[in-house]
Amino acid sequence: MSIRIVALVGSARAGSHNRQLAETAIKLAPEGVEVQLQEGLAQVPFYNEDIDVEDGVPQQAAALREAVAHADAVLLFVPEYNGTMSAVLKNAIDWLSRPFGAGALAGKPVAVIGASGGQYGGVWAHEDARKAAKTAGGAVIEDITFSIPDSLNRFAGIHPLDDREVATELASAVGRLAQAAQRAAEETTVAL
Known part of the structure; x- marks a missing residue:
């Protein structure tokens, strides 16, 4: 099975x-x-129930929902803005949470990782993203944590792919999320 x-x-x-x-x-x-990589999150309009109607969901929001609905898992890359996650990501989670209880995130394994210029690697933002994703119905994998502090200096002259420690940790996070998605798929198959 492909994940x-x-x-x-x-x-x-x-x-x-x-x-x-x-x-x-x-x-x-x-x-x-x-x-x-889901492109265009910045073009998704702010969530508003008035535009979240069956025959008229904005194209960008519909594309986001469709991509996540057809995925086995979701990996959130979370920067920290003013001590929390960005509005772009929070808005995406809001769209994915609807309809409540049956949104595209419902039951999907979700992992939260990311980099920040601060000394703690965005852990506050990551905590907020986990909370929002869980509230939206995602099955947040709490033990997949990877926060890269001081990213402005760490990646000043190097791409993350060329940083052996980052590449190893990132590959591990992706592999563990894929395993969680595989287990979730097997449990769904058994339940049917």
Whole structure:
């Protein structure tokens, strides 16, 4: 069975370290695992029930929901902005949470990792992202944690792919998330 993981990057900046981490995850995914970067989160309108209607969900929001609905797991790359996750990522989670109890995140294994320029690697933002994803119905894998502090200096002259420690930890996180997705799929098959 092939496992598809959708990567959601909480930074809209093209050269962000979290985007670079997502691109690295794509390259390091083990055989049988595909990591797909979901583009366009910055174009998803702010969640509003008035525009979340059956015959008129905005195209960008519908594409996000469809990508996550067809994925086996979700990998959130979370920068820290002012002590919490970015509005871009929080908005994506809000769209994925609806309809409540049956949103695209419902029951999906979710892991939260990322880099930040701060000394703690964005752990506050990661905690908030885990809480939001869990509230949205995701099956957050609490023991997959990877926070890279001081990313501005750490990646000043090197891509995350070329940082052996980062590459090893990231590959491990992707592999463990894929295993969780495989277990979830097997449990669903047995239940049927």
